[in-house]
Amino acid sequence: MAQIGQFALALAWVVTAYSIVASLLGIRLKHDNLIASGRNAALGTFVCITSAIACLGYLFAVSDFSIKYIAAHSNRDLPIYFKVSSIWGGQEGSLLFWGWLLTAYSALVIVQNWRKHSAMMPYVVAVLMGTSFFFTSMHLFIVNPFNQTVFLQSDASPLPFVPHDGNGLNPLLQDPYMVIHPPMLYLGFVGFAVPFAFAIAAMITKQLGDTWIRTTRRWTMVAWMFLSIGIMLGGKWAYHELGWGGFWAWDPVENASMMPWLIGTAFLHSVMVQEKKGMLKVWNMVLIILTFIMSIFGTLLTRSGMVQSVHAFAQSPVGGYFRAFIIVALSGALYLLFDRLPYLKSENQMESIVSRESSFMFNNLILLAACFAVFWGTMFPIISEAATGSKITVGPPFFNKVNVPIAIFLMFLTGVGPLLAWRRASTNSLKRNFLSPAVIALASGVALYFRGVQHFYAWLSIVMSIFVTLTIIREFYKGAAARSSGTGETFLEAIVNLTLRNTRRYGGYVVHFGFVLLFIGWTGQAFTTDAEGEMGVGDTLSIREYTLRVDKLGIEDTPNYASDKATISLFEYGKKVANLYPEKRLYKAGQEKQPTTEVSIYSTAKNDVYLVFQGGTRDGKKAIIQVFYNPLTMWVWIGGIVLVAGTLIALLPNKKTILRRRPEIESKEERKEVEEKV
Amino acid sequence: MKRKQLKFVAGSVVIILTLAYLAYSGFKEGNAYYQTVSELYASKDQAYTRRLKVAGDVVPGSIQREGKSINFMISQQDEKTKQVETLTVKYVGNDAPPDTFVDRAQAVVEGQLGRDGVFVANKMQAKCASKYEKESAAGVRKSD
Numbered sequence: 001m002a003q004i005g006q007f008a009l010a011l012a013w014v015v016t017a018y019s020i021v022a023s024l025l026g027i028r029l030k031h032d033n034l035i036a037s038g039r040n041a042a043l044g045t046f047v048c049i050t051s052a053i054a055c056l057g058y059l060f061a062v063s064d065f066s067i068k069y070i071a072a073h074s075n076r077d078l079p080i081y082f083k084v085s086s087i088w089g090g091q092e093g094s095l096l097f098w099g100w101l102l103t104a105y106s107a108l109v110i111v112q113n114w115r116k117h118s119a120m121m122p123y124v125v126a127v128l129m130g131t132s133f134f135f136t137s138m139h140l141f142i143v144n145p146f147n148q149t150v151f152l153q154s155d156a157s158p159l160p161f162v163p164h165d166g167n168g169l170n171p172l173l174q175d176p177y178m179v180i181h182p183p184m185l186y187l188g189f190v191g192f193a194v195p196f197a198f199a200i201a202a203m204i205t206k207q208l209g210d211t212w213i214r215t216t217r218r219w220t221m222v223a224w225m226f227l228s229i230g231i232m233l234g235g236k237w238a239y240h241e242l243g244w245g246g247f248w249a250w251d252p253v254e255n256a257s258m259m260p261w262l263i264g265t266a267f268l269h270s271v272m273v274q275e276k277k278g279m280l281k282v283w284n285m286v287l288i289i290l291t292f293i294m295s296i297f298g299t300l301l302t303r304s305g306m307v308q309s310v311h312a313f314a315q316s317p318v319g320g321y322f323r324a325f326i327i328v329a330l331s332g333a334l335y336l337l338f339d340r341l342p343y344l345k346s347e348n349q350m351e352s353i354v355s356r357e358s359s360f361m362f363n364n365l366i367l368l369a370a371c372f373a374v375f376w377g378t379m380f381p382i383i384s385e386a387a388t389g390s391k392i393t394v395g396p397p398f399f400n401k402v403n404v405p406i407a408i409f410l411m412f413l414t415g416v417g418p419l420l421a422w423r424r425a426s427t428n429s430l431k432r433n434f435l436s437p438a439v440i441a442l443a444s445g446v447a448l449y450f451r452g453v454q455h456f457y458a459w460l461s462i463v464m465s466i467f468v469t470l471t472i473i474r475e476f477y478k479g480a481a482a483r484s485s486g487t488g489e490t491f492l493e494a495i496v497n498l499t500l501r502n503t504r505r506y507g508g509y510v511v512h513f514g515f516v517l518l519f520i521g522w523t524g525q526a527f528t529t530d531a532e533g534e535m536g537v538g539d540t541l542s543i544r545e546y547t548l549r550v551d552k553l554g555i556e557d558t559p560n561y562a563s564d565k566a567t568i569s570l571f572e573y574g575k576k577v578a579n580l581y582p583e584k585r586l587y588k589a590g591q592e593k594q595p596t597t598e599v600s601i602y603s604t605a606k607n608d609v610y611l612v613f614q615g616g617t618r619d620g621k622k623a624i625i626q627v628f629y630n631p632l633t634m635w636v637w638i639g640g641i642v643l644v645a646g647t648l649i650a651l652l653p654n655k656k657t658i659l660r661r662r663p664e665i666e667s668k669e670e671r672k673e674v675e676e677k678v
Numbered sequence: 679m680k681r682k683q684l685k686f687v688a689g690s691v692v693i694i695l696t697l698a699y700l701a702y703s704g705f706k707e708g709n710a711y712y713q714t715v716s717e718l719y720a721s722k723d724q725a726y727t728r729r730l731k732v733a734g735d736v737v738p739g740s741i742q743r744e745g746k747s748i749n750f751m752i753s754q755q756d757e758k759t760k761q762v763e764t765l766t767v768k769y770v771g772n773d774a775p776p777d778t779f780v781d782r783a784q785a786v787v788e789g790q791l792g793r794d795g796v797f798v799a800n801k802m803q804a805k806c807a808s809k810y811e812k813e814s815a816a817g818v819r820k821s822d
Contacts, residue, residue: 392711
């Protein structure tokens, strides 16, 4: 099976190379059959890499430890679903998985768009396959997942052998969230390759209208959505697996996923300005190029061990190749952009600082600033070492100081931006749209202040959240009221139909609302408290309105791990609300037994009670239990779900208007939508 | 037209300067010099005043809990002199040490070096270097 996998990789490499050459040569020679053959080769790559992935999965399923990757990341007693997810549990496999998603996306793009955009597509194929070629080369030559397990003899010559059992999957990764977190993240990272490929193709073919943006709009949203899901799942995993009570620590690996997300978010917004006003064309090119590069850079950061991180990732040879690829891709794209500048002239100019355009501009500016700050902070050890010779790291205070105000300003724009008129907003419209939400938000702010919310940023953040929520509700209300009085629908029907008729706008509002919820949850972190105690059976520990009581301390044994486990009753205002079971597990695979913490969480809309089994005292009679009181954390996850739901709504095609107005008075927007469908 | 553009420029400059100031003050608050054990000893007096991050392998058997703090040693072989240098660490952080903090793990401690030569750390990261990557770099060791 390993030979088949190996062969599939080699074949993929050849076919990918052929696809690039055939596509480019076909265009040059205007040879349609050659172009078509390049396309088919790209589809073939997908088949090859799919076979390779299937082989790897099979090898995991049958525990074939003669393959190094399997021996290093699996063991016999590992449950089957973790065996499958071990495919992306390590360096080689996760890169293969990346490459596979890329070929899958490429195949999908080809099937969807080949006819529609015949001039652009060969270039799109060439760009996607160029990226894919980089990855297949890595799979085949640098980090081949099908290499044999070897035993290094005393003279350092390798001798193949089959270990009795594998090393096991990192216990921290034996978690359902870790099964789906990497695929989601990668679906996001890789997804940005598609708009990037279209952008490059648009520049090469000089078709620089908004075709490429319209074509890839949904792709960008899908990629952005997956990336958001991936980041959320990563946070959720960290929260319940790492046991330090939080979900985000500005670790380099977390930052790696945040950077493309920030620029991708900027891109999603600024393309609207190009669609509506024909502005920011160069800017959008820059953004999508950067988003793509940041996705690759993110993969590099997580995969090369370039920056110290708590995540135990590899120190490996891939770094140099990734850097080379980034340099080539970035300089090529920027050169092309520079060359095509004359074709990217803006059709309009900014007219007023209080306008939709301007709010988009500021949105972009600070998202980019946020990304830059994250980049700078992440890379500072390397930058400072190059500049001064000493490695200086920056801590969470740096990231928080910069990003908290940015996030609050973004919230402000989230509330204001969508309601500002294009070109210039009149004072009257400002009053009409914002006076009541602003007054209510400020009044609630005053009330909150006197009820004890005096942490400045937290206060501001809650006031902003109220303000944004009100503007969003108002938008739905206004639209639905107008619709129901016009059509006789009930209010609820009107809301649904309204949303379905303009999914992008109202889906966008839902996304914004998700962001508000997420933000509220995040603000709760400012008020986290914790307590710790050595507790025997019957002992109690109190934190705010809660009391814990240890009912049992015991040991549990399974084939995969053994664990120390506490059974704890949780009381809220003296009334029992839950049984919690924090544990400390010791996994059995591998030579070094590593303990892992399994936290136990009681979660409500108001707050989480988060229990950590820190360890036992030496005599074994007591457990050291740490408890965190985390206000509002649940809203982070709910916000994430709403955000995804909103994106899904925005992805729906608009429902056609039943009562067609006369074509000549149709708005420009609707006409465009119709054109798109044709 | 000119005046309008001036407004945009002014707005952007204000935003960027504010952020730059915040970045600078955040940096001052949380920065730390990342050093190896031997670099730490080489930097002499400066070592006592700077906030430091030091990496090394946890010396087997050295981990001892003492009330709320944990005492242990980390060691590292100097790349040039091949000498193994050791540093005594007293961890007094709020958070529990990570699960990966075991004998021979690669630990990164953050804090300050006391005049008594004991490094007082209030933050710690650790990873089990041996388990994952050293082996896959050289092939899996024969199981014992």
